[in-house]
Amino acid sequence: MTTILKTENLTIRFGGHIAVDHINFEMPENQFKSIIGPNGAGKTTFFNLISGELKPTEGKVYFKDEDMIRFSSVDRTRKGLGRSFQITNVFPNLSVLENVRIAVQSKEKIRYQMIRHISKYTSLSQKAEELLGLVRLYSKKHVIASQLSHGEKRKLEIAMLLALDTEVLLLDEPTAGMSLEEVPAILEVIRRIKEQGNKTILLIEHKMDMILDLSDSIMVLFNGKVLADGTPIEIMQNEMVQNAYLGGLYDEHIAKS
Amino acid sequence: MTTKYQWNNIFLTIIVIVLFIFPFVTDSRTWTILLTQIFIFSILAMSYDILLGYTGIVSFGHAMFFGIGAYTTGVMLDRVEPTIGVFILSIVTGMIIAGIISFIVGLLTLRLKSHFYAMLTLALSGLFLVLTEKWRSLTSGNDGFTFRAPEVFKDRAVFYLVVLVCLVVTYILLRRFVQSPLGHILVAVRENEQRTKSLGFKVLHYKVIASVVAGVVASLAGALYAISLRFVNTSVLTMDITLDALLMTIIGGVGTLIGPIIGAGVIELSQHYLSGLAKEYPIFERWIIFFGILYILVVIFFPAGIVGTIRQAYYKRKKPHVVEGRSNSEDL
Amino acid sequence: MELLMNLTINGLATGMLIFLLAAGLTLIFGLMDVLNFAHGGLFAWGAFSSVWFYSLTESFVLAILGAILTGIILGFITEKLIIKPVYGNHVQQILITLGFMLVLTEMLKVVFGPNQIAAKTPAYFAGSWEIGDVIIIKYRVFIIVVGFLVFGIVQYILKKTKVGLIVRAGVMNKEMVQTLGININNVFLYVFIAGAVLASLGGALMAPYSGVIYAEMGMEFAILGFIVVVIGGMGSFPGSLLAAILVGLTGSYMAYYVPSLSLAVNMLIMAIVLIFRPQGLFRVKG
Amino acid sequence: TNSDTTEDTKDNEGKVPVSGTGEEGGTIKIGVLASLTGALESYGKQTQRGFDLGIEFATDGTMEVAGKKIEIVYEDTETKPEVAVQKATKLLEDDEVDFLVGSSSSGDTLAVLPLAEEYETIMVVEPAVADSITGAEFNPYIFRTSRNSSQDAVAGAAAIAKSGVKIATFAPDYSFGLDGVAAFKKAAEKLGAEIVLEEYADPAATDFTSNLQKVIQAKPDYLFVVWAGANSPWNQIADLKIQEKGIKISTGAPDIPALSTMEPLVGMEGFSVYYHTLPDNNVNDWLVEKHKEKFNGEVPDLFTPGGMSAAISIIEALKKSEGNADGNELIGIMEGMSFDTPKGTMTFREDDHQALQTLYSIKLEKQEGIDYPVPVLIRELSPEETEPPIQN
């Protein structure tokens, strides 16, 4: 299996605080990996370093063996590193459909065309509508994004990421605030993408059920360092992980199974 | 959707036709000149709308590009010869210079955030004004100079028609521009710059493109303005011009393209009528007070600008819980 | 040496005066993020009302108090009628405050007539001291003192009370602040009035400095104020003070050593500062 | 005539023929452009009052000349060139005026000049001062009753310059100041004076002390100040004790509101374009008296006599042409024409149509019961003495 994403000694310091601390990490192609860890462990920051939102103080990021450090976040997205955001981050005054369409535009490389009317690009809207169907937001396609409820915004966020159709998907708590009823639907979407087998997925989540269900492997971050990395079972049984992160949840999990 | 789109187009076409016939059925030069003036400022305000309404950039230095157009045309007609050829050449030259300068200015300033950007554009255009003032051999400084317009423009009606054609063409091109895929990305930049970046768009490129387009169009407006006066001085570079463009855009409705045209009409006409009233009724001697109150009333009754607010009302009535009338709408 | 002293003292005094002009804007524009183009109008009203009170009472103190009163009244009216409906919306702010600026300026002409008016310096501040070749203009010393005083008082209030925090929080998220039990509308009103008072105080102190006031003076000085607030780093009082002194001193030295650039000096400073420090000199911090 | 006149006639077919020729109409219309709002409002209003009085005076109150009624239309240029052109066109086209008069700002005036030529209509420029109006931008339909910058400069020089005198100048850094100083320098040097320093400042600056420092260091005998606009350096000149250092200040006396800011300069010698007590002639007596009567006791100010002179020049020209208002006809009549104004006799110089006129060498004095320094006559500077160079 080839490694698609790799970090070497990846480190970032904010003042005295080391948020990500010499992380060496390898991601095999078309795998599904989850990242867990306590709040403030550095998960989101780790994503920010991979996607280029932040520049590391030290260390390297490789995507398909290419050094990514000199590339901006824009270039990295274009090369195939797509991400969703932990805080909902959409275009508030555009309709749901337009939000997704912008993302499709990027995927289709329709970036600088300034003569033809956008409605002539019918495939854009079609693709966007398809994706909205996938995340169960089709009925709201003409609603202004700022009027969506919190959970609906999360779905929109996912649709936008899927629209980019990048090889690597970085998902930062995609289901936070999503209703119990909806979570399975989104899981289904993620599962289907996984099953297509041509996407590498990195997922940050705190919902253990979901992680155990989907992940090929799990990495645990703690204070910016890798505390453990392994299969779901290994991780669940790791005592350090239990103490630092899971707490009573582990007992519950045992009880359930 | 389509039918409404068509209705709008038919409506606009009728208005344009009426405006084209206008000089043939009336001989009021006042009206010809006033309308010409409105058309010219409409072009300027539309160019400003590309910045403010579509890309979300408040610039306090837009007069710079207007001035570049005005001076290029003025100087060339004065120094070379007042012919149509030179006139066209001067417009093109002005646009190229404005394009280059707006490109450089854009690169220099557009990395800055909101207020800081706005003030930096103010600074640069201020410096440009000083430069113009000091380059007296070319510009005659603050006094300015008069020049001859091409012979055909002596007939104001001909010039009126030329400006109207420019307005219509600019409007069509700019509408195309904002409704293109690129136009939609500009709106995305306005709405959420950081998110646009993470979708793989180079935000600075788009801002610079918007700034160049706006600069080039503003220079066209400046060139026409200079011809309409056959005179140019440093007033074309002052903050007042930028503020006029800003006000017209806001009054009409930002991000509507047609709004700035309405805004230009409202400002010029109300100015015309109010100052006219001043001669007849003593209470209107301080007509500027009423003019100021007009702005205040527009904000209260048309919070999204005239066109913007009407559009919102239209959407509310027609399609509840659907996209509210707003900027990049495909409907006009 | 004397020359340098002269240039420095005068530059410093001018800087302080500019700081006094900008102080109100630092609150209204820097802290509350309101693009108030009518600020110059408040400033001009301060100047005119102080001159009017002075001609009436012959007392400089009463003139200043009169200007402050004008600032309170105008600040109240402006916030309630003009600013309140447009918080958070820059586009509407620009339009409505520009409209109000026209009204304020024209009303000045209605009330005080269209002509420029001479502003007198009170006898005890008139004239200057000469120490060797160093000329110290008395009124400028007074301005420097008042400048530091105003800086100290405002800085004390912002540091020692939560007002500054509440305003910044309110600008970010008005609803959230309300749910914390704070009447943010009143806080904004009071801060705006404070800004208006500082504006009219600035106007009142400006009048004897230049010796002449006129209705159109507002816009000119408001732009200078905006420059200072922005290059100081929005909303930072120390930043505004520093920026104002920078503008004052540079203006003074440039006018002497590079006079051909003096037309451009303010814009030049702003361009240089912003190109090299895109956030202004100071970033607002706790 | 050129093609566009034919064009005009065609446009007006079916209507009353262009009254520009003035043959059929029983009225003569005069359009006056002035800044009636904005920063130059007080200048505009002075012109307006003066012009009204001037017509009244010149027609002996009949408001008629050569059997034709005089009608005046005022338009506000708002000190914006484009509005000036708009209004001028309205006057020429819709009101079909026979004369244009104006305007308060040089910019507005320059923008309107080509229209006068296009419509072959006489334009009497008042009170704009830019040299280029009767210089580089001159056209034959332009006549100017106001003095130009050069005349000011010559008068200024005449008041103080003589051989061996060292002069420093101080002026705002834009056309008005630069032209003013250039003209002054020429005139002063001709009189044998030496210009030791030329200082220019940002007219909107808050602080002028740096510039004034330089003046102090140059140790001139005189500091000649060319200034316009509300923001003024007088206070700071006094604060720096320039006069106490033996440097005499000289400048043009402004209008009364601005004079009130010149208290610190009492004792200064300079020149004046007009102050109501300076000229000694019947026309001025009439003006002062009428003005007081009409405007509850106010006296005419700096540009009031200018407005009046413009009016008189038009009526005089019409009298000579027997009511013919045709522009081309009038050029010949007005060139070299002399007429009596509140400032004495003026003459339109044939070469550039600039009215040669009297200016006044004055001294500022404090006078009982007047709350501003009063310009007191030292001597009249005759039209010949203040004659500016021909620049067109």
Added chain:
Amino acid sequence: MSTLLKVEDVHTYIGQYHILQGVNFQANEGEVSVLLGRNGAGKTTTLKTILGLTPATKGRVAFKGQEITKKQTHVIANNGIGYVPEDQGIFATLTVEENMKVAMRTEDEKTIGKQDYVLDLFPDLKIFWKKDGGLLSGGQKQMLAMARAFVGNNQLLLIDEPSKGLAPIVIEKVMEAIIDMKKHTTIVLVEQNFMMASRIGDTYTLLDDGETVQSGLMQDLIQDEQIKRKYLGIG
């Protein structure tokens, strides 16, 4: 047990949209009342309506027996209601300390005591005391939002999805804290995490399409598989 908050047939419009169309529920003193419902059901809007942020056009909200329906938000809040919004509402350029300071009505001993209590609960906040709120991690922001509501000395807390974004171990702590706080504070909770809701909730109210469809004791709901499946998609 006395009723602290009562919401009766509340209707709310946002713009021209009729969002709440008859919400009924009550919160008893010393209890945790949970609002449940799918995305877009109107849970958040209900909390906002109680606070007067989106005022009710019809119906009645009473707090401590007093009608507060038409009162201004800050007045309602000062009656003793605290709020943890779903988007956390952190003041991004204010430090953690300043965020807390803005929330404190008084800086007396009692409040300081409360502050110490929450800082013990969320030690992260202590570590990043001088850091800008906007730079915190998602979970840390959630902690700060809750801490802010706690120090306000409120009788009633409206908490919108507190478990969102928190690590399991922290969720446990929050649950403990909420149970602990029940002694002196009444809580209205919006929660999607049914495990949490069912553990700490005393009563529940189920919203759908802006309407109350069911309410009762939490125990009963845990048993009622049909309802759970129909409205919550679990069971």
